Amino acid sequence: MATSAPPLGRRLDWQTVRVESTEPLGRRARLLKLGVTDWPGHLPGQHADVRLTADDGYEAQRSYSIASAAHEPGVSLAVEHVEGGEVSPYLTTEIRPGDAFELRGPIGGYFVWEAANGGPLYLCAGGSGIAPFKAVLEHRERFARGVPTTVLYAVRSPEHAMFAERINALATSDPALQIVWTYTRAAPKSWRGYARRVDAAMLRETAPRPDARPLIYVCGPTPFVELVASTLVELGYAPESIRTERFGPSGE
Numbered sequence: 001m002a003t004s005a006p007p008l009g010r011r012l013d014w015q016t017v018r019v020e021s022t023e024p025l026g027r028r029a030r031l032l033k034l035g036v037t038d039w040p041g042h043l044p045g046q047h048a049d050v051r052l053t054a055d056d057g058y059e060a061q062r063s064y065s066i067a068s069a070a071h072e073p074g075v076s077l078a079v080e081h082v083e084g085g086e087v088s089p090y091l092t093t094e095i096r097p098g099d100a101f102e103l104r105g106p107i108g109g110y111f112v113w114e115a116a117n118g119g120p121l122y123l124c125a126g127g128s129g130i131a132p133f134k135a136v137l138e139h140r141e142r143f144a145r146g147v148p149t150t151v152l153y154a155v156r157s158p159e160h161a162m163f164a165e166r167i168n169a170l171a172t173s174d175p176a177l178q179i180v181w182t183y184t185r186a187a188p189k190s191w192r193g194y195a196r197r198v199d200a201a202m203l204r205e206t207a208p209r210p211d212a213r214p215l216i217y218v219c220g221p222t223p224f225v226e227l228v229a230s231t232l233v234e235l236g237y238a239p240e241s242i243r244t245e246r247f248g249p250s251g252e
């Protein structure tokens with residue numbers, strides 16, 4: 001699990017941030033670009049906590065990965081709409097530019113990947129689990145192009161994908177970066193790639209061999225993460241080479 005350590009010497013305080021803009025990310029998610037005034041910078045793979053306070057004082061707090069590149073100013077969160085949820089429906093359908101809420105971060109060191117960590121790198125994302133990998137891939141593009149990297153991204157359908165254009169563009173310009181899609185519910189008509197949930201065969205076919213000692217990061221809904229991580233261990237990958245971040249209980 002991710003640690004919750006702020007950068008050394010810095011207290012983690014809540015700060016009020018304003019939404020600068022929002023844009024749709026596929027069918028069920030929204031990208032929130034936040035104006036932050038007191039931000040020490042973040043590392044690829046870190047997250048932040050969001051706190052909403054209702055008029056009657058009721059508070060709700062959730063974590064969101066930081067999707068924006070660490071070397072660029074500002075903070076962006078990619079929030080998927082969870083039906084019946086307390087916080088994500090507000091962040092994806094109600095919030096408007098100019099609205100404010102509280103943010104605390106950056107948080108976490110365990111799920112960070114930086115150029116110095118090297119590779120080969122194997123990133124497995126389910127649904128909104130692509131959010132921290134967007135920041136990792138932007139960092140890699142800037143500081144570590146050429147590090148052999150495979151992203152296995154499981155989404156229900158192309159319309160559910162987040163950042164598809166951006167990550168495909170990154171892969172087009174770097175032969176060392178491969179994006180493998182699997183559509184778990186509806187694939188495009190002429191699709192010849194994977195169209196099922198992630199399984200052992202898919203992991204065996206897409207991950208670097210265990211003896212290449214890849215660094216593995218798995219992120220998404222809890223059942224997705226647990227299935228992928230335990231299957232990788234069964235396939236011979238060292239448990240300590242697999243880092244996981246669990247977003248919530250329901251499956252992809």
Ligand SMILES: Cc1cc2nc3c(=O)[nH]c(=O)nc-3n(C[C@H](O)[C@H](O)[C@H](O)COP(=O)(O)OP(=O)(O)OC[C@H]3O[C@@H](n4cnc5c(N)ncnc54)[C@H](O)[C@@H]3O)c2cc1C
Nearest residue numbers: 062063064065078079080085086087088128131247248250
């Ligand atoms: C470190 C960390 C980083 C995260 N980063 C992101 C991110 O970048 N983007 C993002 O969209 N979410 C992210 N999450 C998940 C996020 O914190 C919330 O759990 C999510 O937005 C649901 O909150 P909610 O208040 O809408 O739903 P809740 O009111 O908490 O839950 C409503 C119902 O939905 C179920 N549920 C809860 N979470 C999920 C889920 N993820 N998928 C499906 N069902 C769920 C619950 O069991 C419950 O039945 C992250 C979580 C963690 C711990």
